[in-house]
Amino acid sequence: MRVRHVAVAALAALAFMGPERAEACGGCFAPAPVGNEVPPIVTAHRMVLSISTDQTVLWDQIRYAGAPSEFAWVLPVKPGARVELGSDAWFDVLDAATNPIVIPPEDPCGTSTDGSGSCSIAVGSSMGCGDTGSEGGDGFDLGPSEGVDIVSHGSAGPYETVVLSSEDPKALTNWLEEHEYAIAEDIQPVIEQYVTEGFDFVALRLAPGAGIQQMRPVRVVQPGAVPVLPLRMVAAGAGARTAISLFVIAEGRYTPDNFEEANVDRKSLRYDYATGLxxxxxxxxxxxxxxxxxxxxxxxxxxGTLFKTMDHPVTDLPVVYRTTGSTSGYVKMADAYVQQAYNNGETSSTTCAQRFTGLENDKRRIVDPCDADEPDSCHGVDPTTEIDRRELFCDAPIGSNVPLDDLAVALTGQHPADVWITRLDANLGKSAFGRDLSLAPHPSQVQRSGFTTAGLLDNPPCGTATMSTVAGPSPRTSARLAMATGLAMALACALGRRVARIAKNAAKGGAR
Structure with a gap:
């Protein structure tokens, strides 16, 4: 496939690794610091929230500064929740493919150029956090604890997991304190309020003997539609500012119901041809x-962008996603996800992507025909109206029997042709965590691609190729991109000869 000229703008994140590390986390409750140990402070969250009438799934990864040898991941959930492992590739592709891209306004010189290019997800080395040999603690002591019911106790990869339930507002606080976790005074009433509201709690920590280098993303699956992000609990361990990137996967565009939504005004957006910024x-x-x-x-x-090709607004040619470690390009996000997982060692084969063909227009509903408590107990599906979600599973990685299934889990209860991906970014101050984030369908349901045409032009170099750029990251944004696995990500998109339609639209928007 021929794609025209592209300027590659890398979002290098490796420089921001330093002493910070990233783990999965809802509310973070680290042990009290010992000696000169720096208490961990959460600096960023990266989350995926999949919403359907069948289930709601939350993936959550954080970035924090500090070096605790232990941590507890605590999340309020509706009764019936379960904890599962996720993949790094799921975050890699969603983050890179939805990053904003600034397109320069009309080239007043009328120049053009041809070439080849791609949208790339560039993967660096694994994160060098220091103290990577740190191991998990002694595990949860599940002896009797007054007022707390242990709903379930198990493991997920390197983690030990417990689901707790109580009708005593102080029970969870007592349970955590009994397990040597310091609960800040401002978080105690938050926990008590969640208990009063009927929530259970998922608590997770590294299993005894598990090292920090074994950390994997986790996801929490809850029954029914729960379009809420528990920001009150996320406040645990947060610093003065916390960067948030949330990817909502649902049948429609969602918007904050109790927070302001805004967008960059393209009339104020400037593009400098001299610097490409x-x-x-x-x-x-x-x-x-x-x-x-x-x-x-x-x-x-x-x-529909998971399964269909996306045309570049300038060239009208398909955007191509390219992963490092592979010589092939992919014009569909789902295919890039599979290849990225293969590169990460999270699946042993990419043949599952062949089954994605045609899903971009498929109106059948994806269903889970198996009992979560008895995975081997499955019933049939109606192929005329339903898709068995196992058709979207990819092979397990070598040495494991757990398939690559984030895509299938995210789409359970939804119709592939109707699925939207909405990205919401924020850099929240501490006061924002006084309430949970409630989401609701956007009243307009208007699509917004990641491409934004600048309305103002600086230093147009006549006779020079037209360039595009990804918005230059601030240190906060770059830190966010290094979350979880420490992978450096880059996104570059095909941009070449301008078409008259786009140039005219840019000129109307105030190009100078």
């Missing part, structure tokens, strides 16, 4: 300061 980062950060640092930016909200 824009002022997107400055405009974005100004939005993050609005409303007492409680505003979400929505740079991307599109229907």
């Amino acid at each position: 824009s002022n997107y980062g400055e405009l974005r950060d100004a939005i993050f300061e609005r409303n007492a640092q409680q505003t979400f930016l929505v740079p991307y909200s599109m229907q």
Whole structure:
């Protein structure tokens, strides 16, 4: 497939690894620091929330500064929740493919160029956190604890997991304190309020003997539609500012119901031909300061992009996703996800991607025909109206019997042709964590691609090739991109000869 000229703008994240590390976390409750140990502070969250009438699934990864030898991951959940392992590839592709891309306005010189290019997800080395040999603690002591019911106790990969339930508002606080976790005074009433509201709690920690280097993403599956992000609990361990990137996967565009949503005004967006940069980062950060640092930016909200090709708005040619470690390009996000997982060692084969063909227009409902408590007990599906979600499973990695299934789990209860991906970014101040984030369908259901045409032009170099750029990351954004696995990600997109339609639209938007 021939794709025209592209300028590659790398979002290098490895430089921001330093002493920080990333784990999966809802509310983080680390042990009290010992000696000169620095208490961990959460600096960023990266989350995926899949919503259907069947189930709600939350993937959550954090980035924090500090070096605790132990940590506890605690999340309020509806009764019936379960904990499972996720994949790094799921975050890698969603993050890179939805990052905002600034397109320069009309080239007043009328120049053009041809070439080849791709949208790339560039993968670096694994994260060098220091103290990577740290191991988990002694595990949960599940002896009797007054007022707390142990709903379930098990393991997920390197983690030991416990689901707790109680009708005593102080029970969970007591349970955590009994297990030597310091609960901040401002978090105690938050826990008690969740208990009063009827929530159970998932608690997770590294199993005895498991090292930090074995950390894997986790996901929490809850029955029914729960379009809420538990920000009150996320406040545990948070610093003065916490970067949030949330990817909502649902049948429609979702918007914050109790927070402000905003977007960069393209009339104020400048593109500099001399440097190939824009002022997107400055405009974005100004939005993050609005409303007492409680505003979400929505740079991307599109229907069907998991399984269909996306045309570049300038060339009208398909955007190509390319992963490092592979010589092939992929024009569908789902295919890139599988290849990325293969590169990561999270699946042993990419043949499952062949079964994705045609899903972009498929109106059948994806269902789970198996009992979660008895995975081998499965019933048939109606192939005229349903898709067995196991058709979207990919082979397990070598040495494991757990398939690569984030895509299948995310789409359970949904119709492939109707699925949207909406990205919401924020840099929340501490006061924002006084309430949970409630999401609701957006009243307009208007799509927003990640491409934004700048309305203002600086230093047009006549006779020079047209360039595109990804918005330059601030240190906060770059830190967010290094979450979980420490992978460096880059996104570059095909951009070449301008078509008259796009140039005209850009000119109307105020190109100079």
